Amino acid sequence: MSEGQIRYINNGIVIDHLPVGRKLPEIIKILGLAELVERDTKVRYSTGNGFESKRASLGRKSFLKVQGRMLDEYELNLVALIAPDATVNFIKDGKVVEKKKVFIPNQLDDIVCCVNPGCITNHANEKVRYNIAYDAGSGIFTCHYCDTSFGLKDVKLNLKG
Amino acid sequence: MTEDTTEKTKKKVSASDFFNKDVVSIRDFSKEQIDFVLELAKEIEERPRLYSEAMKRKIMVPLFFEPSSRTCTSFQMAMMRMGGSVLDFDVEQSSIKKGETLKDTAVMFRGYKPDVVVIRHPLEGSAKLFADIVGFPVINAGDGKNQHPTQTILDLYTIKEILGDINGAKIGIVGDLKYGRTTHSLSFALSRYSGVNMIYVSPDELRMPSSICTESRNNGARIIEKPLKDLERVISDVDILYMTRIQRERFPKGDEGERQYAQICSEYRLTIKMLERAGNKNVKIMHPKPKIDEIEAEIDDSEYAYYPKQEANGVYNREAILFLILGGQKI
Numbered sequence: 001m002s003e004g005q006i007r008y009i010n011n012g013i014v015i016d017h018l019p020v021g022r023k024l025p026e027i028i029k030i031l032g033l034a035e036l037v038e039r040d041t042k043v044r045y046s047t048g049n050g051f052e053s054k055r056a057s058l059g060r061k062s063f064l065k066v067q068g069r070m071l072d073e074y075e076l077n078l079v080a081l082i083a084p085d086a087t088v089n090f091i092k093d094g095k096v097v098e099k100k101k102v103f104i105p106n107q108l109d110d111i112v113c114c115v116n117p118g119c120i121t122n123h124a125n126e127k128v129r130y131n132i133a134y135d136a137g138s139g140i141f142t143c144h145y146c147d148t149s150f151g152l153k154d155v156k157l158n159l160k161g
Numbered sequence: 162m163t164e165d166t167t168e169k170t171k172k173k174v175s176a177s178d179f180f181n182k183d184v185v186s187i188r189d190f191s192k193e194q195i196d197f198v199l200e201l202a203k204e205i206e207e208r209p210r211l212y213s214e215a216m217k218r219k220i221m222v223p224l225f226f227e228p229s230s231r232t233c234t235s236f237q238m239a240m241m242r243m244g245g246s247v248l249d250f251d252v253e254q255s256s257i258k259k260g261e262t263l264k265d266t267a268v269m270f271r272g273y274k275p276d277v278v279v280i281r282h283p284l285e286g287s288a289k290l291f292a293d294i295v296g297f298p299v300i301n302a303g304d305g306k307n308q309h310p311t312q313t314i315l316d317l318y319t320i321k322e323i324l325g326d327i328n329g330a331k332i333g334i335v336g337d338l339k340y341g342r343t344t345h346s347l348s349f350a351l352s353r354y355s356g357v358n359m360i361y362v363s364p365d366e367l368r369m370p371s372s373i374c375t376e377s378r379n380n381g382a383r384i385i386e387k388p389l390k391d392l393e394r395v396i397s398d399v400d401i402l403y404m405t406r407i408q409r410e411r412f413p414k415g416d417e418g419e420r421q422y423a424q425i426c427s428e429y430r431l432t433i434k435m436l437e438r439a440g441n442k443n444v445k446i447m448h449p450k451p452k453i454d455e456i457e458a459e460i461d462d463s464e465y466a467y468y469p470k471q472e473a474n475g476v477y478n479r480e481a482i483l484f485l486i487l488g489g490q491k492i
Contacts, residue, residue: 118305118306120285120290126284127264145290146304147307
């Protein structure tokens with residue numbers, strides 16, 4: 001079974017400091033983990049929910065373990081759209097070799113929807129992929145096509161499946 | 162063309178800045194680049210013969226997915242007055258009516274290689290999508306309620322013509338300020354000039370979005386908002402009244418929407434008596450058209466009405482834009 005408890009990870013990642021609750025399925029979707037385990041039998045993932053966090057802002061936390069696959073930086077940074085406080089531990093041969101915070105990428109390809117219902121990207125028959133730029137300084141997302149700007153609280157993810 | 166930056170303002174503008182560029186948003190132009198276009202448009206208006214062969218062997222495709230009277234014909238006139246050709250492409254008779262995507266239409270034109278496409282489309286971002294695909298200049302003639310940059314340029318030209326200088330202008334912008342794309346772009350463009358005063362006059366339901374008010378204020382413009390009932394009082398405080406149509410299509414469908422629309426329209430009408438009572442004989446009325454009943458017919462033939470000249474200015478300004486982006490040559 002791919003989604004079972006993984007106690008130890010030899011090679012993979014642990015995404016820590018995730019919020020508790022319904023956000024975990026979204027994170028699994030944004031990382032495309034269901035498709036990954038389907039394609040590669042060596043990949044497994046598991047989640048932990050409701051653990052105590054040392055970070056006061058989080059209270060309790062969740063985490064996600066992925067065994068058998070190092071995700072690339074862009075994919076991992078997409079987690080910041082859902083869990084801006086998340087950290088990623090990279091594990092090699094059973095040891096944490098690197099620890100990173102996630103940051104929203106400055107270019108989001110077909111991941112974040114434009115909030116403008118009149119935008120050409122929101123008309124399915126035109127078959128145009130979402131193309132959103134993110135400015136970390138101002139925290140503003142802007143549609144490449146219609147130039148509509150919006151903040152993180154208005155972000156709607158284009159999650160497949 | 163890029164955003165107005167400190168670097169840009171220091172740089173002297175030249176015709177080469179515009180060559181082969183798209184005109185998708187008024188924000189693509191710096192204030193200095195806009196002034197450059199206005200100066201060229203003035204020369205074209207005054208000395209048209211010098212430009213009469215500037216577009217020889219150039220082909221323009223007007224691609225209008227929505228009705229247009231002035232924008233489409235003034236672009237055609239502009240191209241033809243400079244000796245260029247206009248492809249007669251009828252969207253109604255094309256595969257677009259069979260459900261072809263805009264992307265597929267753009268790919269077709271990429272292969273045909275005209276010199277420029279002028280596009281109006283109901284979806285926002287359509288002009289940008291088209292421009293990304295084709296590889297030759299694209300001019301946005303209106304994408305939904307988003308941008309219509311050449312309208313803003315001809316409006317600025319008209320304001321300069323009336324007042325001699327855009328700096329220090331006092332302008333009442335009236336009507337549907339919530340949805341009207343021309344008022345949003347005009348406010349942004351005007352706010353980049355110094356000492357500009359804008360009075361936004363609208364029904365409560367159709368007030369200027371706060372983001373536009375904030376941006377204009379941040380750029381240094383003085384902004385005052387007034388309810389529609391104060392329109393007559395505003396006339397005496399401004400040099401120009403920029404009137405706009407209340408857009409029926411923006412109200413909800415059904416009886417309630419119809420009632421709201423009728424109510425606003427019944428309260429929104431500029432009459433010759435209001436202008437006379439205000440006692441501001443020099444005030445000029447502009448309107449991006451089409452106008453419905455918001456301006457009394459008697460005003461059309463009065464000294465107040467500047468909109469006939471405003472629409473004529475569309476041709477000179479569109480000539481200037483075509484000339485610059487296609488690298489035209491004077492005689």
